[in-house]
Amino acid sequence: MSNTLILASQSPRRKELLEQLGYDFICLPADINESVLPQETPEQYVARLAIEKARVIAKQYDENVVVLGSDTSVIFGQHILGKPASLDECIAILTMLSGKSHQVVTAIAAVKGERSDVIVVKTEVDFKVLTEQEIKRYWQTGEPQDKAGAYGIQGIAGQFVKQIRGSYSAVVGLPLYETSQLLSAFGVKSSMTKD
Structure with missing residues (x-):
């Protein structure tokens, strides 16, 4: 029996990217607390959220199911920039990023039974x-x-971006190369890799 794949997200962008890789999957959003822990680095934060999202869903299924979790954060200095709640917050965030370089950190995690990787x-x-x-x-x-x-x-703001160094799809929300490597390691085949 081949592994069933679940994407622990309701992000339309992540769904589109995973479809682009040729996987059959279902989407189930994971409800977790997304607060940043004291002393947590941005890398630790996104890795923890990605794995927690996948684990929450994986607990509800048997070990034939592979759950893919993902989380993306925009980082400026050591600040994790969230979603703006108001125009003022949006102005504050984008003014901070204006004319400068920032990092986008995306974590992907796969969970199958007791096994997990991020x-x-x-x-x-x-x-x-x-x-x-x-x-x-x-x-x-x-x-x-x-x-x-x-x-x-991937939207209107694409015109604000002078250049990127790294994975474009990771900035959108799901790094394509790393996702296909990770799922392949967990025995999940896409329409591109089926015999």
């Missing part, structure tokens, strides 16, 4: 200088409201 992928993103008018217009589009770091690279 991979953390870091990408450097360079922003152009943004005016307050541009940020306000961007807020009006509705795009930044549900995005960590107040932007989505």
